[in-house]
Structures are given as structure tokens and as C-alpha cells.
Amino acid sequence: MPSKVNMPPQGFVSLFHGTNLTGWYGWGTQDPNDFKSMSPDEQLDYKKKSIVNYIQ
16 A cells, blocks of 8 residues: 555656556666657657566
């Protein structure tokens, strides 16, 4: 059960449910400027390649 400390203000949604990191994953290291310069399709491809090791 999430603690009250993790309760977001009214109108907001908590990003972390307070229990574990289920559903979270990391991306590979990337310079944010390089990432922003990618096309939307290139960004999507990068994200998919980064999470392939986390999906089992």
C-alpha cells in the first residue's frame, strides 16, 4: 500500500506507486541533444532497442 508521502497533489498523478519498479525501464545512454535531433521514427526505434533487454 503506497504511503501518504507518495500521494500527489489533487489533479496530479503519481509516477511511482510506492511499491516496486514494475513497468519502469531504462534507456541506453544518449546525449539529449542527439536524441532531440532525431526524427520521431528514429526516437521510437531508439526507445524500442533500449528496452529490448528489459522485456522478457
